Amino acid sequence: MRSALRRLLSVAEDPDAVVAAAPPVPLKEVFRRFWPYTRGGRRWLVLIAVFSVVGPAFDAxxxxxFKLVIDDVLVxxxxxxxxxxxxxxxGLTLGSGILNFADSxxxxxxxxxxxxxxxxxxxxxxQGLSLGFFERRRLGDVLSRVTGDVDAVETFLLSGVADALYYVMRLGIFVGLLFYLRWDLTLLALVIAPMFWFAARHFSRLIKAVSRERRRRTGSISAISEEVLGNIALVQAxxxxxxxxxxxxxxxxxKFRATMASARISALFGPLIDLIELTxxxxxxxLGTWELTRGQLTLGGxxxxxxxxxxxxxxxxxxxHLSNTFFGASASAERIIELLDQRPQVREAANAAVLGRVRGDVEFDGVSFSYPETTEPALSQLSFRVAPGETLAVVGASGAGKSTAAKLLLRFYDPAHGSVRLDGADLRELRLGDLRENVAVVLQETLVLHGTVRENIAYGRPDASGAEVVAAARAADAHEFIKLLPEGYDTLVGQRGRLLSGGQRQRLAIARAMIRDAPVLILDEPTTGLDAESGRRILEPLRRLMAGRTTIIISHNLLTVRDATQILVLDHGRVVERGTHDELLLRDAAYARLHRLHRPADDALTLERLP
Ligand SMILES: Nc1ncnc2c1ncn2[C@@H]1O[C@H](COP(=O)(O)OP(=O)(O)OP(=O)(O)O)[C@@H](O)[C@H]1O
Structure with a gap:
């Protein structure tokens, strides 16, 4: 019987859950964490408290x-x-109407x-969390916390507290009145109060468990939707x-099962409370009727x-009932607290130095780095220096650590050993915003936002004028194709720029980097995914972009790297060769092998062959 009841009022957890449950947090701690957000509205809480006293007074x-009607009019x-x-x-009805309006x-x-x-x-x-957080978490779940769970916390903290206050006030006023009327009967009436308390405690615990499961499932649903709909081409193909x-x-x-369990708990709780009340x-x-028959109490009384x-x-x-609501909402609160407790792995130093426009002297000094939860280092003892205006090419097989070096330069991660310096200053001593102001990137995966062409280019510098946007587009060889779009610079490019071709997206990204006009430039496989023709078309704009900037160009197919002042060949996070294109060919080792491997494509796309 007991175990059947337990099954009825609980829900089994799924061990292969898409999204894990957040760690439990005591109710008191939840209050402590969210109370500061009521700042600004606390004076009004006082007013709500006043309403909570006046409301029951009207009721009383x-x-x-009613007593007067019976004893002085009817009898x-x-x-x-x-x-x-x-x-x-x-008068009372009007008064309580006004009060209700103001209260609501x-x-x-x-x-x-x-x-x-x-x-x-x-x-x-x-938004301020490090890239590492987003690389490990399901975006859909994070979205459901920012939207759904936040609302539930409100129930918990304010509506819940205001209601609790109101009920406590009501309770106080009625207990007072009852004592005034008949203290002995009042005590009798209050004997059952602890029964309410025990029932509420027990049921709140049950509610909390199923609410936790419900919120977790909501996060999972959101995560799967985001993953599937965001990759719909892959799913369908x-x-x-x-x-x-x-x-x-x-x-x-x-989620359905958890909701049903919650409904069963509430459905059972209601009649149980009714029964206690009836008792x-x-x-x-x-007792009252007995006193009435003995003439010690009037009918009105x-x-x-x-x-x-x-x-x-x-x-x-x-x-x-409110205690059930509290415990239910605290499941959402736990999910928010877990999010708020995430600390960015990369943090700005308290006394971070202000950085103006740098010259562009980039240095990696004995940098080693491993991604969290991995054993193999992604970079080991990486050292190089690029003087202002020079170009460093980083080549190597897939997974060699090239993009990782770029992430460290943008300070998405901090090295475990060694340091990365810009104009001689360790990145950890600089303000993050200033550092990124000085670096422009064109990434392997072209990042285009849903918006117009103009907005996408101006994302690099929001205060850029229309003429500057057009100039950047011209320099990126994008102006011609933009002009042919249905609404020119005001054409919407679709989610992730899907209404554009790969080459067009890439030229948009170059225009964005161009308008940013930063002294340091990172190009991470800028020609990947493009055919020979599209690849060739972006080489000239890339070259214009690189002119006069310190450039770190990452490529694993040796495209566009011949002009580089220095070439690094990475293998398993280590530098295995370094030198210029000609020096490395002469050495006839790793670089020469890679070069032979890619020569056909390389010949078609090399910068040297451009007019
Ligand atoms: N976020 C991450 N978490 C854990 N490991 C990672 C992460 N990103 C990359 N790695 C690992 O680090 C190593 C270096 O990756 P990186 O992306 O720097 O290689 P790459 O040389 O840029 O490769 P590709 O040419 O294919 O882009 C790889 O073994 C990869 O599996």
Whole structure:
């Protein structure tokens, strides 16, 4: 019986969950963490507290009027007091209407201000996390926390607290009145209060467990949707729709089960509370009727007493329900806290130096680095120096560590040993914003945002004028194709720029880097994925972009690297060769082998062959 009940009121956790549950956090800690976000709305909380006192006072007055109606109008059959009582009723109803209006507007304002502050803080925090966080987490789950879970925290903190305050006030006022009326009957009525408490405690625990599972499933659903819809071409091309659908269905079913368990808990809780309440009311009614027959209580007195007792139980009952709401919402709060507790791996030093425009002297000094949770180092003892305006080419097989070097230069990660310097200053001593202001990137995976062509280019420098955008596009050889787009610079490029070709996206990225006009440039496989013709077309704009800047060009197929002042050949994170193109060919080792391997493509695309 017990185990069947337990099964009915709980939900099994899935060990292969897409998204793991956040670590549990005690309720007190949840309050402590979120209370600061109520700043700015706290004065209004005082007002809400005042409403919480006045509201029950109105209710109590209404019940008192009811006693007057029975004892002074109905029983003596005397109409003389009817008019004043009726007017008092109208006055009370109007008063409580105004109060409700003010209360509802104020509470919504305070709640929404809180949400505004919390959501914006969570977004700012997540945005500031290091690349490593995003490389390891499911984006969809993070999105569901920033949107859905944040709302639930509001329930927890403000609406919940305001309601709790209201019920406690009601409770206080009614207990006071009842004691004033009949202290002995009141004590009797209160005997059952601990039963409410025990029931609430037990059920809150159950609710918390299923809510946690529900929120986790919501995160998983969001994660799968994001992954599948974001890679829809892959899913459709490989006919994985059924498989993805079953994955989605499994998580949805998990959420369904958790929601049903939560509904069963609530559905059982309601009648149980009713039963407890009825027990109390019957005991009081029995004793009251006995007193009535002995003439120690008037009929009006008994009616008022019973009315007040039901008013007394309603806040107790609501408080028990609220405890379920609290515990349910705390599951969301835990997910937000886990997000807020993530610390960026790369942090700006408190006394970080301000950096103006640098000359562009880049140095790696004995840099070693391993990605978190990996054993093999991605870079070992990497050292090189590029003087301002020079070009360093980094070549090597796939996985050799080339892109990792670029990530360290952008300070997406910090080296475990050694240091990366810009104009002689260790990157860890500089302000992050200043560092990235000085570096422009064109990456392997062209990053294009949903927006117009103009917005995408100006992303490199938001204050750029229209003429500057066009000039950058011309220099990137993009102006011609942009002009032919349906709405020219105002054409929307679609999600991730999918309405453009690979070469066009790349030229847009070059224009963006061009407009940024940074002294240091990182080109990570800028011609990858392009055919020979498109590859050739972007070489000239690339060359214009590189002119006068310190450039680090990464390539594993040796494209565009011959002009480099220095070439590094990486293998398993180590430098195995360094020198100029001619020196390395003469040595006839790793670079020469790579060169022979890529010669056909290389011949078609080399910078040297451009007019
Ligand atoms: N975020 C990451 N977490 C863990 N390991 C990573 C991560 N990114 C890269 N690696 C590993 O680090 C090593 C170096 O990767 P890197 O991307 O720097 O290679 P690469 O030379 O740029 O390769 P490619 O030419 O294919 O782009 C590889 O073994 C790779 O598996």
């Amino acid at each position: 007055a209404e019940i008192w009027l 003596p059959r005397d109409l003389s007091l009817f008019l004043p009582i009726a007017l008092a009723y109208v 507007v104020t509470s919504t304002w305070v709640s929404e201000r809180f949400l505004l502050a919390l959501r914006s803080e969570v977004f700012r925090h997540v 490989y006919n994985r729709q059924e498989w993805e659908h079953s994955r989605f269905q499994r998580e949805s079913l998990g 109390g009311a019957l005991v009081v009614m029995g 008994l009616m008022v007493f019973l009315g007040l007792v039901s008013q007394l139980y309603s806040p107790i009952r609501e408080l028990s």
